[in-house]
Amino acid sequence: MTRTFRMDEAQPRLLDDTAQGVIGTPMDRPEGPLKVTGKAAYAADNLPEGLAHGALVRATITRGRIAGIDEDSIADLPGVIAVIRDDRFVRNPAQGMADEAPVQPGDRIDYHGQPIALVVGESYEAARDGALRLKVRYDEDAGAEVDPATASETEDGDPTESGDWDKAVAGATVSVDVTYTTPAQVSAAMEPHAAVAEWKADRLVLRGSQQMLRFNRNEIADSLGIDPEDVQILSPYIGGGFGSKLGIGSEAVSAAIAARELGRPVRVVMTRQTVFDAVLRRTETEQRVRFAADGEGRLLAIGHDDRISNLRDEEFAEPVSSASQFLYGADALLFRQTVARVHRTPAGSVRAPGEAVGMIAFESAMDELAEALEMCPVQLRLKNIPEKHPVTGQDFSARALAECLKTGADRFGWPGRTVPGSRREGDWMIGLGVASAARPNMLVKAAARVRLSAEGAVVETDMTDIGTGTYAIFAQIAAEMLGLPTGKVSVRLGDTDLPGASGSGGSFGASSSGSAVFLAARKIRETLAGKLGCSPEDLTLRDGIARGANHEAALSDLLDGELVEEAEIEEGKTAESHFSSGFGAHFAEVAVNAWTGEVRVRRMLGVFGIGRVLNEKTARSQAVGGMVWGVGSALHEDLVHDPRTGHVVTRDLANYHVAAHADIPADMQVEFLEERDDQANPMQSKGVGELGISGSGAAILNAIHNACGVRIRDLPATPDKLVAALEAATE
Known part of the structure; x- marks a missing residue:
């Protein structure tokens, strides 16, 4: 029992x-x-006898409805078995916790590239060719809004606030009011989304690339109208997910529907371009961060507003200010969010949702405050660590933020406050940066x-x-x-x-x-x-x-x-009774080329308090992986959308730039503090996978400013932006 x-x-x-x-x-x-x-054996490696292959057909309009699908247009194509059209695989089922898949009821088209049908063939090539040649008629709606900055349909969330904002700001000696923007991002896991569906009598056996099987089983059962006991999902090996495989996707549901209709196993594997077009993205953000402090650096007011986007009817909203609400304390707090409704690929969880983009702006703005105060950025952070959760009033469980900052400063050789642009090696300007790290533990x-x-x-x-x-x-x-x-x-x-x-x-x-x-x-x-x-x-x-x-x-x-x-x-x-979170501190050294704007990360150090470390090697690997993603967020990643149709332009790894081996320093150090969190769980451990990305990008941006004296607030910090900023600074 x-x-x-x-x-x-x-x-x-x-x-x-x-x-x-x-x-x-x-x-x-x-x-x-x-x-x-x-x-x-990963999902697509399973090849049961009689396997057929499916290729997703995707919408070529941005908004409207399907007026008709001409199956006869590919009837004579060799190897094509069937065209499967079913509303269920383009609609989101009851998701439970993994509420991450898009909702497109009926024949409605909400974004360019939306899956709308499946072509099944004897070979993958036949299915792919059929999907590309299938003729689809649309009733197109010309009123599609694809730009989050100008979208007319917006929703304001309930603000989180406490204290007297006006009084706190009026009493400040120094204040900072800055806006940062981050572009959309994608997970781009090594293994594309794939599923092999096979019916054994009335029971579905699905081999898929899924992150949360207990929830996924209920989701696909709900999609198919069957009992969850009649579903078995097998996912022994998964080649990365980063949030993109939290919920059941169209590849799994379409494969299951096709397999039942045809009476044979069906495999559906998304191409890399389809993954970019049709799988959840991280929303772009526009963030306004405000700090007000007295002359000694004590925070009087903290404000963090953000504007994000998603499809209409989608409940997910990137929790941009999640860490901002507990990292530091102040007399007055104000956090507000606006969601713009646009016709782009649905937004959902991507590694460290909220903190990954929220902390890159928040911790960069904290560095701007330190500069305005002429104060060491490490000391400013230490001065403002709160005794209790500033919003909920909960006690913190094990919290190592102060120790992480102090230990990291010592290990990294942090010199205290230095004047931007004071260190140079030939054409290269050298700078150091720091940022706190935080990620709630669940x-x-x-x-x-x-x-x-x-x-x-x-x-x-x-x-x-x-x-x-x-x-x-x-x-x-x-x-x-x-x-x-x-x-x-x-x-x-x-x-x-x-x-x-x-x-x-x-x-x-x-x-x-x-x-x-x-x-x-x-x-x-x-x-x-x-x-x-x-x-x-x-x-x-x-x-x-x-x-x-x-x-x-x-x-x-x-x-x-x-x-x-x-x-x-x-x-x-x-x-x-207690608020549990992992904490850490990131330190980075960068070199910025004075003529080309090229940024080279020379070394990084992450110091983390994650409770009991269960496996030092895998924990270190996760932390380093997060820090690498922080490099990409700061310097490279930018999911570009066509301003006319909203479809993804940088839709593969040739055009969507991620950090390559040459971009990552050999001197990438991780240190875990000895810590136990007795309120977290019986093992006293906490999560680490997303803590490494939370704040690491900000440490790099802060190091860039320390190197050359300019701030890049419109991410990523690519060479063209740095060259323009350096030229403007000399005018």
Whole structure:
């Protein structure tokens, strides 16, 4: 029987007292050899007998309705099997938590590139050619608005505010009022969106690239009008997601509909251009950040307004000011958001939604305030760390922001305040920058099952591994709790027939689903303690030997067959009493070429407090990956839309620029502080995956200003913008 454990109070630090010594170590990924040798089967690698191939047909207008689809236009094309037209695969089902897929009811067209039909062929080439040649008639609406800056349909969210704004601003000695803009971005995961659907009697077996199977199962069942028990999703390996695979997409639903209609398996794989056109983007932003401070640098007022965009009827709104509302304290706070309704690809979660773009503006503006105060940016941040959450009044749980700033300044060789443009090496101007990092920590309901036998342990859960190291981390948790070498633990993931996990997203996967593994293993420990004749507190498990109360026995001698325990965890009272977040500090050194405007990142350091580190190697990899994305956000990434139709222009990795190897310094350092968060979960851990991107781009922008004395507020900071700014500064 599975009982749900609620986080209602601070938890004891059991993992500090276990004896196996594998938790937190830089263990290699057990599935790594499969991946590097090409033996790990991703969604599109599954080729059941009789497989047909599907290619999505996409709208060539921006707004209107489908007047008709001429299936006869490709009837004579060799290899084409059918044209599948069904409203269900262009409509968003009931999403639950993963409310990330677009809504296009009926024949309505809301954006250029919207999936509207599926052509199925005996080969991919036949399906692709059919999709390109299929004739579609439209009733086009010429009133499509595609520019968020001029959109007439806007919605204002409820403002978050406290204190007397006018009084606080009037009493300030120094104030900053600046506007930053960030462009739209895309996830562009290594593995394109893909699905293979096969019906076995009345049960759908879907092999897909999905992040949150417990939710995805309900979504596709709702789309198809069937019971969730009649759906099995298999996603053992996923080549990245970054939020783009949170919800069920058109590739999965269309494949399922086509497979049922044709009575054979169907595979649908999006091309890279289709991913850019039809999968969720991160919204562009226009952000106004205001700070007012006294002469000593104490903040009196903090304001952060943002304007974002999405399709009409879409509920998702990028939480731009999420971290701004708790990072620093002030007498008066004001946060407002406006959503412009435009006919562009739907906006949704992209890695670190909110913080990734919000903190790049907020922390850059904080640097501008430090300059206006003639104050060290590190000292300004330290001076304004609040005692409690400024908006909710909650106590913070473990919070290492001050220590991260101090430790980082020491490790990086931070000189304090320096005059912009004071350091030069030939044609290169050198500068340093700093920014805080923050990302709220969440505990999401999750379940897991652990089996223990004389041969070892097995962990079972439908949790996914999108490249974050889940296989390794869960093996370490079970091995540590049960006193086994990690080689004696196998991990089964990515199958909805297993206990439902939190899924991968929001940096909550390892801690939420890992806590379920921890709790199931703890139940087994309690049983073993009873068999050995000691209390669970006195039990020590190491290398397959149990010790306690002056007794010792091999685990195999305590087992009569197999011990099986299942556990489920969800948030409780600690989420109400305490605010849990990961914190950090980013430091960067850049060189700016005085003539070409080229920016080279020379070195970066990220110092983070993430509670207990579960696997040092995978955590470091996640932090570095986030910092790399921060480089891209500051210097490269720009999803450009055609101003006439709103369709994506930079729709592949040849035109959408991401950081390349040469853009990333060899000196990319990450340091984790020793920390435990007793209110977060029973393992005292917190998320790391999105913390690395939160603030890192701002550290680079601040370093650029320190190098050459100009601010780039319209991102990305490309060479043409820097050259223009440098020329303007000399006029």
